[in-house]
Amino acid sequence: MKSQVVSFLIKCPDQKGLVAKITSFFHEKGFNILSSQQYVNAIEDTYFMRVRLNADGTNISKEVLENEFLELATPLNIDWSVNYGDKKQNVAIMVSHTSHNLYDLLERSKEGRLDCNVIMIISNHNKLRYVADMFNIPFYHLPITKETKLEQEAQVKKIVDCNEIDLIVMARYMQILSADFINYYPEKIINIHHSFLPAFQGANPYKKAYERGVKLIGATAHYATVDLDEGPIIEQDVKPVTHESTPTTLKRIGADIEQLVLARAVKCHLNHQIIVSGNRAIVFPEAGE
Amino acid sequence: MKSQVVSFLIKCPDQKGLVAKITSFFHEKGFNILSSQQYVNAIEDTYFMRVRLNADGTNISKEVLENEFLELATPLNIDWSVNYGDKKQNVAIMVSHTSHNLYDLLERSKEGRLDCNVIMIISNHNKLRYVADMFNIPFYHLPITKETKLEQEAQVKKIVDCNEIDLIVMARYMQILSADFINYYPEKIINIHHSFLPAFQGANPYKKAYERGVKLIGATAHYATVDLDEGPIIEQDVKPVTHESTPTTLKRIGADIEQLVLARAVKCHLNHQIIVSGNRAIVFPEAGE
């Protein structure tokens, strides 16, 4: 195993001795535990863990590691996943008309602030092709109408699957994806919504925020689920505003929040910090990474 | 006129020359304009103004000032109010079981951080009488049931009116006031709701926040209107939380936000910084006050 950092994400019923058993397992296999983070949900009696390992001192194969961990995991009812950090993840970005999130993700990816390969940009409009061109990323213009919705989604699916995409980021893609599409990529689609959910679900949140006279506006990044704007929340932030703000200025102020919130959420996902449990996202903080 | 600072709050259709006309009026009467704040709502073509005057250089009487201002105001369709700052406002606080907002308001009032006299505390429970006693404030225990609701509200009205109360603060009073009661005190009742409205209206916002897995919780101070939790928002704030939070810890974290948000809203009201317009509250910031 040549990779630097191996990450395990673990979820199971809470029970005595879990930390000891799991950390002893890795210790015995020769790993150095870089960080081990736990969370016990006492309401649901569930245990969550994120372990980051340095594989330098061990020459166990991935296969053996996984088989032996499975032996530990099965009697403890552990749901788990492992990532070997030896392959950059492939990302597809979906957009419509709004450019700020797109620029930001492309810049972060290009400059190494996001550890991924942006493989493609998919849009129902042609407007943002020039941004893709600036960053030399393939741009797929796949228009959509009520009538062609399923067909267009089939096209999206096809190019996504052909390119081994690990994560789809909806960076202000202003179409509602079908339940079929969403269910085909569980916990693989991150959406940015331009309000502090659950406030102002659906269309035109900045207009609604103006009308309600709120004193702060926000943005929410969440996993897309079949219930619109109701998926597990990964990251949220807000900024104070005043009565002076119009829907137009709220939109402009909000753009900066959307940008940061989406970038942070994508980073947490790429960095294997998230375990979804029901409709809640357990987001472990970075451990000095 | 002996008072130090006279404040005018003004609202009218937008039209050319308003600032000039209004400020010239005060200048000619011999006032020194300490601050003059404007806000134009271009969507509704409405003009809002807050003017603070130093009355030292003038000996115009209140009556004359108001009559002459009326002459200016009538043709311009100005809605206005004036405050002479020569009388501390009287406040009634309504509470149920929760003490943190009550302590905070009493302390700020006692120490001069809120410029008002807390005249009484009204509660549907007896639990917080000891806090009233610590601060030597009369405490009225007026229990309530479904059956006695109107009767109890009549009692509240009576003691409020007998004591020339200028402002009622619902500092976690866990009863829904009747429309009659609320309409009797328009823009005179401030409520604190323990969520960043419009998210989590109604009961148990912290439980709902836990279940929705939000990454920030908040509080909102607003004028009470007949639509529950839908009155004009005066002040809001939030604090980040994590998946670790339970409904219990959210409640504890939220208490600090509630406290500050309510205190700031009450301060803005007492300081004549607010003009309500439809369902929005225009809250002028302090002008170096």
Place this chain on the structure above:
Amino acid sequence: MKSQVVSFLIKCPDQKGLVAKITSFFHEKGFNILSSQQYVNAIEDTYFMRVRLNADGTNISKEVLENEFLELATPLNIDWSVNYGDKKQNVAIMVSHTSHNLYDLLERSKEGRLDCNVIMIISNHNKLRYVADMFNIPFYHLPITKETKLEQEAQVKKIVDCNEIDLIVMARYMQILSADFINYYPEKIINIHHSFLPAFQGANPYKKAYERGVKLIGATAHYATVDLDEGPIIEQDVKPVTHESTPTTLKRIGADIEQLVLARAVKCHLNHQIIVSGNRAIVFPEAGE
């Protein structure tokens, strides 16, 4: 062992297998690990851990537990402390003229939001005695002059030591404590400074903040050390301000920040969340507590 939650704070050179060894130890003794938090400082190769245990399933005595843990700890070079959570900590508050932090700490303690007994208030002035009286806390007025400084500190030491004080909180005590006094209570004195340190160390931070024209002001809670305002920082916060602010309004705005920052720092200390390492404070977040 009847107590509910036993907390261990651990610091040692980083080395392979630490999590496994330590958690296995507690597991074998019959404890349920409620939470185990780690932090590895890779720059100094140091490992820090906070473990919270539920002692319900074990009847090991404190003495045996400590002796056996010592056997584990010694070869691993572990610095450690344990708290059994079976005794409320005793707190002394030192103040001068400013009341807001004092009220806040007393209210939180009285209402159970801070888990401690405030045993006494010590002041170099008599001004705040009435606050102590409101909360029925003994108040010691110990005036100080340049000439009587050592003598006064000796008096403070005496009453502090007679009352088995666990923590001294300087809640805007405007005297510089001597090195002797501070060294006598290592990591037992928390001070609030009214700026975001290291900005504006020393006297009159709000005046300096006005003159420098900063756009945010803050407060810092830290352990007192012999270098004034340079001890390990526990908690900091800021709030935006504008050019409108005067030293007076900064003071008023700052009071709210000071209050929250000090309360949070004291809570972290009482809750055994802090390990000091050199001049840095490792402050573990609450683990759903």
Place this chain on the structure above:
Amino acid sequence: MKSQVVSFLIKCPDQKGLVAKITSFFHEKGFNILSSQQYVNAIEDTYFMRVRLNADGTNISKEVLENEFLELATPLNIDWSVNYGDKKQNVAIMVSHTSHNLYDLLERSKEGRLDCNVIMIISNHNKLRYVADMFNIPFYHLPITKETKLEQEAQVKKIVDCNEIDLIVMARYMQILSADFINYYPEKIINIHHSFLPAFQGANPYKKAYERGVKLIGATAHYATVDLDEGPIIEQDVKPVTHESTPTTLKRIGADIEQLVLARAVKCHLNHQIIVSGNRAIVFPEAGE
């Protein structure tokens, strides 16, 4: 006068009747006052004003307007400037190795989120030429050594002056400009410093922040003056960090703050919201713009 919005920035000794006189002047010339913002510094007895006018109803020439305003201004001792909003401002960006601020400013300018023309990028290194190329902006590589400093600055001056640059933005330009250079462009150079000044002036603020163990890090945008990192502060912001952060992670977290803080400061400058007074920057908020 064809332009949409004319802005006046005004500073003078405080005196009775200023608002009335100034707003009456503009009213009589046929302007519609879009917004009028005041600030009285009572400590220095100075009055500041920002007035935005709609020139649609008037056909006064710039020359006449300025001459007549001068007649009003001279006896009142008014320092003033006017901007007609009829010409985009020209901006030069100076950088060294760090790309995030550069990308951000270029994107905002290209997408109309910053109202300016970025005319050139000047760098003492060649590293970021590719970013300039992506956005089609001329890039001047002007290396610098101790020996060639004055010469290089002369070159910078030459190309800046040839291109009628209105504003120089130091977007992490890691050289100390000479006093001569700085004094040649008073209030025309905005610098971003990667700490919440006055904390951590000078080199390596993130390393210093780590060592001091602060619980928040920040960034400050200010006008460059001859005293390093001591010029008038335009904008500041911070973000909470924890003990987990290393100098490397602080740098990464800080990048997001730097980006927003610099962009906001540049926007305020381009939008004529700032009056410098001594070492303080009066930054009027946007008035629904």
